[in-house]
Amino acid sequence: MATRNKSGNATLSGLDASFLYLETPEQPMHVSSLCVYEVPDALKRNFAQAVTEHLKKRLHLAPIFTNVLAYAPYSLGHPHWEHADELDFDYHIRVVQLPKPGTMRQLEAAVAKVHGELMDRSRPLWQFTLFTGLKSGEVGLYGKVHHAALDGKGGTVLANSILDLSATPREVPPPPEQRAAAEKPAKPDTKIGDMIGAVFSNSLAQYAKIVKSIPSVAGAVIEAAAPVLKKSVAEREAPFQFAPRTPFNVNISTKRNFATATLSFAEVRSAARVLGGSVNDGVLFICASALRTYLKQHNALPKRTLVAAMPVSLREESNKDLNNQASMVLAELGTNHGDAAVRWQAILTSTGKIKESLKSLKSVLPTDYPGLLAPLLVSRLNAAVASTKLMERMPPVANVVISNVPGPQVPLYLAGAQMKTFFPVSIVVHGMALNITVQTYCGRIDFGLIACREAMPDLNDLGTAIEGGFDELVALATVRAEIDRERAEDAARSEAADAAAALKAVKKPAARKPAAKRPASGKPATKTAAATTQTSAKKPPVSKPATKKPASRTAAAKPTSKRPSSKRSSTHR
Secondary structure: OOEEOOOOOEEOOHHHHHHHHOOEOOEOOEEEEEEEEEOOHHHHOOHHHHHHHHHHOOHHHOHHHOEEEEOOHHHOOOOEEEEOOOOOHHHHEEEEEOOOOOOHHHHHHHHHHHHOOOOOOOOOOEEEEEEEOOOOOOEEEEEEEEOOOOOHHHHHHHHHHHOEOOOOOOOOOOOOOOOOOOOOOOOOOOOHHHHHHHHHHHHHHHHHHHHHHHHHHHHHHHHHHHHHHOOOOOOOOOOOOOOOOOOOOOOOOOOEEEEEEEEEHHHHHHHHHHOOOOHHHHHHHHHHHHHHHHHHHOOOOOOOOOEEEEEEEOOOOOOOOOOOOEEEEEEEOOOOOOOHHHHHHHHHHHHHHHHHHHHHHOOOOOOOOOOOOHHHHHHHHHHHHHHHOHHHHOOOOOOEEEEEEOOOOOOOEEOOEEEOOOEEEOOOEOOEOEEEEEEEEOOEEEEEEEEEOOOOOOHHHHHHHHHHHHHHHHHHHHHHHHHHHHHHHHHHHHHHHHHHHHHHHHHOOOOOOOOOOOOOOOOOOOHHHHHHHHHHHHOOOOOOOOOOOOOOHHHHHOOOOOOOOOOOOOOOO
């Protein structure tokens, strides 16, 4: 949660402010998106004006639209936000006409150019660019907001404030024309001494907070390390290893390349579930397979696995603040395995370890630090890293940033126009010249690939390889589903056989009793038997005339013809 100074204005957290300190012309620190809109014919001529009027009605819903940075004296501490009295909408909302024929590739190139430009820090840190002239008749809307103001999920919250669920914009209560004096933010303190005192006071509070958190942090670390400590020395994994070097682990320039790809959300989710993983596991596998293909094409595939820096949200579900509430974890991508099944298992193992560690560490991962002298120290350290190309001399901690931001699965609208795509456009930094960010939206998974042009001039090849990674995931899931089906059928047959055997044992007739023994040969017969024999011998049988029995009525009435066989109708209903 952001702290507030004596004037009631929110001071940036250490994490938020870091994106200001790390920003250079080569390293802009804004997060963006490219959304393509299907604009009704009635709005095409004046869509830019419609968007402007739409935003004017909703500026009060998100402070980022009207907040401007105010700096601590002599850059001694973190900046804070102040309310901007006026907005220049000609600066914040621009229109660019694409050259003919207006292809998606041309739109990507135009976005790459705009994305590499810094924003004016004397203004609220947001900007929209409308790209017209697409041959499809659609309009591209590129929007960027400084990362000091929001993270990925914060961007989703921001989108929800300006977008609607239907073509008819919802009614938004207007801001109060005049706020009560008590509600008005106080004027900034103009006394340098008081401002410096506030910096020291806030820093001391941060140090105190750190000291208080030591027991909980230590407990969380011990809990996370417990499974490892319980293992024997032989069972324990090797200590931390740096990532291998790749062509995109270099210093970056001011120029960018941007590429996109789109996959089916339902198909990725289904395939991942069949394989026992999540959508995020599926995305990591697709990216890993694509990176492996791309690096093999360039004869640059390392023998060791690539490592992805993966942002994780620390935000509670109920938290709607726009500021940064995220941390970073490392995930192994299994790119050293040619077998897709082995690569998938390597990713599952890696993400499983991350999930287990986050259970203990998520609540204590830092998002803030004392601001005293931070602007000077962090900025100068960043400049030194860039000028010495230190990131090219040191082994990389990670090779690429891969981020997955869940989004709405229903259509969204802006000023009456329906959003068709939601491609993220993120940040590249020295040492990691490639960023792959994914946004799920309305049955789609939209991939936004941003890279330094010098490091990856053929970024579209990686975009094509994304589709190949998807095909590999589906093929792997198909094989697994077939194996599972055959196992289920074998199990069913085995159960049926066992049931039949049990039933046969139940229905088996009881053994017959042995017949009574006949008298032994030579023994005298009983008197009755003897008398009967004698009588029979004395009276010969009388022969009777044979008579015919009448035929049975039942037998006579029985039909001789058979019932006609019944055939299934070939007519489909």
